[in-house]
Amino acid sequence: MKKRYVLLAGLAALPLTLALAQGTKTISILGAFGGEEAKTFQAVINAFEAKNPGVKVNYASSADFNTVLNVRVQSGDYPDITALPQPGVMKDLAARGVLAPVNGLTLNQIKNNYAPAWAELGRAADKKIYGVFHRVNVKGLVFYNKPAFEAAGYKVPKTWVELMALTKAMESSKASPWCVGMESGGATGWVATDWIENIMLRTQPASVYDQWITNDVKFSSAAVKNAFQVVDSIWSNPKQVYGGRANIAATNFIPSAQGLFTNPSQCWLHMQGSFATAFMQDSIQKNLDSNVGVFVLPMINTKLPQTALVGGDQFVMFKGKNRPEVEKFMSFLATGASADPWIKQGGGLFPHKDQNLSLYPTKLEGDFARVILSAKAARFDASDAMPSAVNQAFWKGTTDWVTGASLDSVLSSIDAAYRK
Amino acid sequence: MVARVENKTPKILGLTAVLAVTLVIYYYVFLFLREGTANAWIIFAVSLLWGIGGVWFLFVLVTSIIDLCSEKVRQVVMPWAFAAPALFLVFYYLLLPTFRTIYLSFFNQDSSKFIGFDNFIYAFASPTMLESFKNNLIWIIFGGGISVLLGLLIAALADRTHPKFEVLMKTAVFLPMAVSMIAAAVIWKLVYAFAPGTEQVGLLNAVTVTLGGTPVPWLLQKPLNTYLLIVILIWMQTGFALVVLSAAIKGIPSELLEAARIDGASELQSFFKITIPYIQITLISVSTTIVIFTLKVFDIVFSMTGGNFGTQVIANEQYVQMFRNFDYGRGSAIAVVLLVTVLPVVYYNVRDFGKNAKGF
Amino acid sequence: MVAQKMNLSSKIIIYGILIFLGLFWTIPTFGLLVTSFRVPDDTSSSGWWEVFTEGKFSFTLQNYSAVLNPGDGATSNTAATINLNQAIINTIIMAIPSTVIPIFLAAIAAYAFAWMNFPGRKFLFMVLVALLVVPLQMSLIPILRDYRVLGLNGTFLGVWLANTGFGLPLATYLLYNYIVTLPREVFESAVVDGASHPTIFSKLVVPLSMPAFASFAIFQFLWVWNGVLIPLVFLGDDPSRIVLPQRILQMIGQYATNWQLLTAGAFVSMFIPLAVFIGFQQYFVRGLLAGSVKG
Known part of the structure; x- marks a missing residue:
C-alpha cells in the first residue's frame, strides 16, 4: 500500500510542478466553425501569438455548437470568448448579463475601421457594443x-x-x-x-x-x-x-x-x-x-x-473573462492584421476597412469583399x-x-x- | 469471544487509515489525470487501471471494515454498503434533476417568471405536440413492437439452424448495435437519398427506378416518412431483443420440448405453450427496455428530418425547445409529460417486486 | 438437436426467411463499407451498388489513410486534421471504466435489493427503476454546474461518473432480474455456514452471474462508445479529449457530401465495438437474463 502511494504521489507531483513553472496565459475560444475553417483561423491566432509572446490561444469548435454553448452558459462554465453566428443569440446572452462589453480601445477601432452597420449589429438592447465582427459573408x-x-x-x-x-x-x-x-x-x-x-x-x-x-x-x-x-x-x-x-x-x-x-x-x-x-x-x-x-x-x-444582405460571426467576451490578454485579442480582431492571414488562405470575407484587398486569392472573393465594403446600407440575416x-x-x-x-x-x- | 472483539478494534482503525490514504491517493491520481500533461500512454494506463480497479478496491475496504464490526452494526450497515453507491449516484444524476425539471416547468423561457400551467397547455395542445403524440404512438406500436417480435422470430428460427449459421445470423442483426446513431444516419441517408432523374445515389430510389417507377423524395412523404424512420429504429435495436431472447430460449430445458413433442404438439403449439411462457419475464424486461428506448429516442428524427415533414416526436421536440429555442419552461414541461407517459410501464414492472424473494 | 428432425421444406422456409432478413440487415452497412473504398468522383455521381452492376470501381485505401493520418505536420491545429487516432484512444479511456463501474455498482445494488434486508427496500427500488425514463438532457445543466465547482468538468472521471449515473437504472433493473432468480438454497446454505454478504457476493453471485455481467457489459460498452451528448457536454471540446462520435459529427459538418470520408470514419468508429461483440460472442450463449426464466 505504501509503495503505491509514494509512486503515485510522485507521478502526480511531477506534472503539477511542471505546469506551475510555465505560467503562460491562455485564452479559450469556442466557435461553431471547424475543419478547414478552424485551420485557417489558426493562422489568425498564430499572427496574434507571434505579436504577444507568452499568450496561448486555444480555439475549439463544437460539433453541436448551440447545445454546448447553451449548456455551458446555463451552468456558468464560460469560455473566454465565443464566436456567434447569430446576433439574436448575442442579444439574448447580453440580456442575461453574461457578456462583457468591449473596452474603449476596441470600441474606437470598431468606429474607425468598420461601416456603422457592423457596429450596430454588435450592439445589444442596453446600447453597449459587445460584438466584434471578423469573418463575414454577403x-x-x-x-x-x-x-x-x-x-x-x-x-x-x-x-x-x-x-x-x-x-x-x-x-x-x-x-x-x-x-x-x-x-x-x-x-x-x-x-x-x-x-x-x-x-x-x-x-x-x-x-x-x-x-x-x-x-x-x-x-x-x-x-x-x-x-x-x-x-x-x-x-x-x-x-x-x-x-x-x-x-x-x-x-x-x-x-x-x-x-x-x-x-x-x-x-x-x-x-x-x-x-x-x-x-x-x-x-x-x-x-x-x-x-x-x-x-x-x-x-x-x-x-x-x-x-x-449580410451574415457573419461576431466574437464576444464573457463576463469576468475580460482579462488584459483577452481584451487584447478582441481588439486584434478589429484590425485588418487579423483579417489578412485568413484572406490569404481564401474562403473568408472581411468588413475591416484596413484589410489588404490585394491578398484575396481570387478576383471573385475580392469582388465580394468590395460589395461588402461599398454597401452603403447593409442588413443582417433577419432570421438569425x-x-x-x-x-x-x-x-x-x-x-x-x-x-x-x-x-x-x-x-x-x-x-x-x-x-x- | 470477548478477546476477539477487543482484537478487532486496532484492525478496524488500521483499515480505516488505509481507506483514508487510498482516498488521498485517488485525489492525487485525479489531479494527475486532469493535468493531462504526462505521456499519453501513461495517462492511458493509469486511467484504465484506476477506472477499473478504483471502485472495486474501495468496496473491498469498506466491506472489510464493516465485516469486523459487531453483528448488530453489520446487520444495519452492510446492505447500505451494497446499495448506497448506486442509489447515491442515481439520485444525484437523475432524481435531483427531475425535481428541478418539474419545478422549472412552471416558469417561463429563462426561468425568471412563474407562469402556472402555460407550458403544459403548450405540451398538450400545440399542433406540434399533438403531431408528436400521434407519432410517438406509432413509434411504440411499430418500432417497439416489431423490434421485439422480429427479435423473437429470428431467435426462435435461428435456434433451429446450424450453429455456425446461427452465429452468423446473430452477428448480422447485432451489427447495427455497434453503429453510432451518427454513422447510422450516414448509412440510411445512402438508402433514402433522392435526386430527380434516373441517376440515383440512394438505394431505395435506385430500386424504384429499376422497377420502372419515378424516384420519390421518401423522407418527405407523409405519413410514410415516419414509418421509414421507424425502420431505422428496428434495424438498430432488434439486435438487443434478439441477443437477449435467444439466450433465454437456449435456457429452456430440452426435456420440456422433448416431452411436448412426444405428446404430439406441433412446433407452433410448443412455441406458444412452452417457449413463450417460459421466457415471459425476459420478454417483459426486453419489451420494457425497448419501449423506454423508443420513447426517448430523438437522434434518428433529429438527424434524418429534423422533425420536419410531419415526423416530430416528443423527445426531439423537447430537445429543440431546450437546446435550440433556449426555452427551459417548455422543454421541462415536455420532459415531465414524457416521464408521466412511461410511469405505467415502470409500475407494471416493479409491481411484483419482492414477492418471491426475501432477504437474509 | 431439433434441426435433424425437421423436414426439408420447413428447413428451406426457415433458412429462406433468415437469409432474407439477414440481407435486409447487412445491405445498408455493406453499402457503407463499399463506399468507404471508393474515389470521390464515383461516390458523388453513382450509387455504391454500381460497383457490381456497372463495374464502376476504382478501389482505394486513401479514405482510410485520410481519416487515420496523424496530420502532415504543416498544420498546427489538431482539431483541423481528420486524425482519428487520438479520438480512438480517448474513446477507449472513456468507455471501459464507464462500462465496468456501473456494472460493478449495479451488481452489488442488485444483490442488496434481491437478497438483503433494509428499510425502504421496495420503495427505493421502485424509484430507481422509475428513473429509467428520465431523459438525460434534463440533468446536463445542473450537473455541469456542480462539476465546475468540483473541478470535474473536462475530466474522464467526470464522464465515467456521469455514464455510471445515467446507466445505473437500466443496469440495476436488468441485473436484479437475473440475480433474484438465482436459487435460494444456494444462499441459505451459505448463510448457515456463516458466510458474510461480501463473501457470498464474491464467491457465489459473481461466478453464477458472469454471463449476465458480460452480456450487459457489451450493451453498456456499445451505448457509451456511441454516445454523443455526455462526452460533448462533460468532456468539452478540447481536441486532446475529443471522442469518436464527436469527431464524426464534426466531419459531417465539414465534409457533408464527401460520402467516402464519412463512411471511412464511420467504419473506423464501428471497428472496436464489432471486435468486442465477436470476441464476447460465447457469453451470449447463456447470456443476459438467462436465469430469469426460472421464475
Missing part, C-alpha cells in the same frame, strides 16, 4: 457556370424584369433555370428564409425589414406575404426549378450548389451567400475565377436603394437576428410551406412564436 448572390452561361449567349441581367425574362428563356433549354436545395438536417429551412429575406430587402424599405425583425411588421402582413408569393412564383413553377418544388425540400443545400457544374448541368442559376463557393466541386474550386460567374440579385422595387424560438419557427414554417402547408397558417404560426 447573401443574395446569384452564381452561374461562367463558360456554359457565356457559350449559351446569356447576358447578366441588370434588373428584376431582365432576370425574369432570362429565366423564362432558360426554361426551353436542357437545364432548369434554378437549383434550390434547402435540406440541412436540424437546420432545414435556412435557405428558404434567406430567399424571403432577400426578396424583402428588394421589395420593402430597410425600415420595414427592421420592424419585421421585431415583429412590429407581422409575418401575416401584406409585405411579408408578398415576399413569400414572389418566391413561390419561382419555386412552384416546375419549369423554373430543377426537379420541381418537391425536390427543394429533399435536396441538401450543398449538392444544390453543385448542380451548376454537373455533367450535364442541372441548372443555370443558384442563389446563395458568398460562402457557396466552398460547396462547389473540388475541380471548380481549384479555378474559381474562370469557372464561376456571379451577380447580385437585382432590386424588384427599383425606387429603393440597393441594400446588401430574430429570437431563437422565432428563428426555429421561421425555418420550420418555410419548410412546412414548401412541402404543402397553406401560407396563411404558416405565417400566423411564425407570428405566434413571438411570445410577449
Whole structure:
C-alpha cells in the first residue's frame, strides 16, 4: 500500500510542478466553425501569438455548437470568448448579463475601421457594443457556370424584369433555370428564409425589414406575404426549378450548389451567400475565377436603394473573462492584421476597412469583399437576428410551406412564436 | 469471544487509515489525470487501471471494515454498503434533476417568471405536440413492437439452424448495435437519398427506378416518412431483443420440448405453450427496455428530418425547445409529460417486486 | 438437436426467411463499407451498388489513410486534421471504466435489493427503476454546474461518473432480474455456514452471474462508445479529449457530401465495438437474463 502511494504521489507531483513553472496565459475560444475553417483561423491566432509572446490561444469548435454553448452558459462554465453566428443569440446572452462589453480601445477601432452597420449589429438592447465582427459573408448572390452561361449567349441581367425574362428563356433549354436545395438536417429551412429575406430587402424599405425583425411588421402582413408569393412564383413553377418544388425540400443545400457544374448541368442559376463557393466541386474550386460567374440579385422595387444582405460571426467576451490578454485579442480582431492571414488562405470575407484587398486569392472573393465594403446600407440575416424560438419557427414554417402547408397558417404560426 | 472483539478494534482503525490514504491517493491520481500533461500512454494506463480497479478496491475496504464490526452494526450497515453507491449516484444524476425539471416547468423561457400551467397547455395542445403524440404512438406500436417480435422470430428460427449459421445470423442483426446513431444516419441517408432523374445515389430510389417507377423524395412523404424512420429504429435495436431472447430460449430445458413433442404438439403449439411462457419475464424486461428506448429516442428524427415533414416526436421536440429555442419552461414541461407517459410501464414492472424473494 | 428432425421444406422456409432478413440487415452497412473504398468522383455521381452492376470501381485505401493520418505536420491545429487516432484512444479511456463501474455498482445494488434486508427496500427500488425514463438532457445543466465547482468538468472521471449515473437504472433493473432468480438454497446454505454478504457476493453471485455481467457489459460498452451528448457536454471540446462520435459529427459538418470520408470514419468508429461483440460472442450463449426464466 505504501509503495503505491509514494509512486503515485510522485507521478502526480511531477506534472503539477511542471505546469506551475510555465505560467503562460491562455485564452479559450469556442466557435461553431471547424475543419478547414478552424485551420485557417489558426493562422489568425498564430499572427496574434507571434505579436504577444507568452499568450496561448486555444480555439475549439463544437460539433453541436448551440447545445454546448447553451449548456455551458446555463451552468456558468464560460469560455473566454465565443464566436456567434447569430446576433439574436448575442442579444439574448447580453440580456442575461453574461457578456462583457468591449473596452474603449476596441470600441474606437470598431468606429474607425468598420461601416456603422457592423457596429450596430454588435450592439445589444442596453446600447453597449459587445460584438466584434471578423469573418463575414454577403447573401443574395446569384452564381452561374461562367463558360456554359457565356457559350449559351446569356447576358447578366441588370434588373428584376431582365432576370425574369432570362429565366423564362432558360426554361426551353436542357437545364432548369434554378437549383434550390434547402435540406440541412436540424437546420432545414435556412435557405428558404434567406430567399424571403432577400426578396424583402428588394421589395420593402430597410425600415420595414427592421420592424419585421421585431415583429412590429407581422409575418401575416401584406409585405411579408408578398415576399413569400414572389418566391413561390419561382419555386412552384416546375419549369423554373430543377426537379420541381418537391425536390427543394429533399435536396441538401450543398449538392444544390453543385448542380451548376454537373455533367450535364442541372441548372443555370443558384442563389446563395458568398460562402457557396466552398460547396462547389473540388475541380471548380481549384479555378474559381474562370469557372464561376456571379451577380447580385437585382432590386424588384427599383425606387429603393440597393441594400446588401449580410451574415457573419461576431466574437464576444464573457463576463469576468475580460482579462488584459483577452481584451487584447478582441481588439486584434478589429484590425485588418487579423483579417489578412485568413484572406490569404481564401474562403473568408472581411468588413475591416484596413484589410489588404490585394491578398484575396481570387478576383471573385475580392469582388465580394468590395460589395461588402461599398454597401452603403447593409442588413443582417433577419432570421438569425430574430429570437431563437422565432428563428426555429421561421425555418420550420418555410419548410412546412414548401412541402404543402397553406401560407396563411404558416405565417400566423411564425407570428405566434413571438411570445410577449 | 470477548478477546476477539477487543482484537478487532486496532484492525478496524488500521483499515480505516488505509481507506483514508487510498482516498488521498485517488485525489492525487485525479489531479494527475486532469493535468493531462504526462505521456499519453501513461495517462492511458493509469486511467484504465484506476477506472477499473478504483471502485472495486474501495468496496473491498469498506466491506472489510464493516465485516469486523459487531453483528448488530453489520446487520444495519452492510446492505447500505451494497446499495448506497448506486442509489447515491442515481439520485444525484437523475432524481435531483427531475425535481428541478418539474419545478422549472412552471416558469417561463429563462426561468425568471412563474407562469402556472402555460407550458403544459403548450405540451398538450400545440399542433406540434399533438403531431408528436400521434407519432410517438406509432413509434411504440411499430418500432417497439416489431423490434421485439422480429427479435423473437429470428431467435426462435435461428435456434433451429446450424450453429455456425446461427452465429452468423446473430452477428448480422447485432451489427447495427455497434453503429453510432451518427454513422447510422450516414448509412440510411445512402438508402433514402433522392435526386430527380434516373441517376440515383440512394438505394431505395435506385430500386424504384429499376422497377420502372419515378424516384420519390421518401423522407418527405407523409405519413410514410415516419414509418421509414421507424425502420431505422428496428434495424438498430432488434439486435438487443434478439441477443437477449435467444439466450433465454437456449435456457429452456430440452426435456420440456422433448416431452411436448412426444405428446404430439406441433412446433407452433410448443412455441406458444412452452417457449413463450417460459421466457415471459425476459420478454417483459426486453419489451420494457425497448419501449423506454423508443420513447426517448430523438437522434434518428433529429438527424434524418429534423422533425420536419410531419415526423416530430416528443423527445426531439423537447430537445429543440431546450437546446435550440433556449426555452427551459417548455422543454421541462415536455420532459415531465414524457416521464408521466412511461410511469405505467415502470409500475407494471416493479409491481411484483419482492414477492418471491426475501432477504437474509 | 431439433434441426435433424425437421423436414426439408420447413428447413428451406426457415433458412429462406433468415437469409432474407439477414440481407435486409447487412445491405445498408455493406453499402457503407463499399463506399468507404471508393474515389470521390464515383461516390458523388453513382450509387455504391454500381460497383457490381456497372463495374464502376476504382478501389482505394486513401479514405482510410485520410481519416487515420496523424496530420502532415504543416498544420498546427489538431482539431483541423481528420486524425482519428487520438479520438480512438480517448474513446477507449472513456468507455471501459464507464462500462465496468456501473456494472460493478449495479451488481452489488442488485444483490442488496434481491437478497438483503433494509428499510425502504421496495420503495427505493421502485424509484430507481422509475428513473429509467428520465431523459438525460434534463440533468446536463445542473450537473455541469456542480462539476465546475468540483473541478470535474473536462475530466474522464467526470464522464465515467456521469455514464455510471445515467446507466445505473437500466443496469440495476436488468441485473436484479437475473440475480433474484438465482436459487435460494444456494444462499441459505451459505448463510448457515456463516458466510458474510461480501463473501457470498464474491464467491457465489459473481461466478453464477458472469454471463449476465458480460452480456450487459457489451450493451453498456456499445451505448457509451456511441454516445454523443455526455462526452460533448462533460468532456468539452478540447481536441486532446475529443471522442469518436464527436469527431464524426464534426466531419459531417465539414465534409457533408464527401460520402467516402464519412463512411471511412464511420467504419473506423464501428471497428472496436464489432471486435468486442465477436470476441464476447460465447457469453451470449447463456447470456443476459438467462436465469430469469426460472421464475
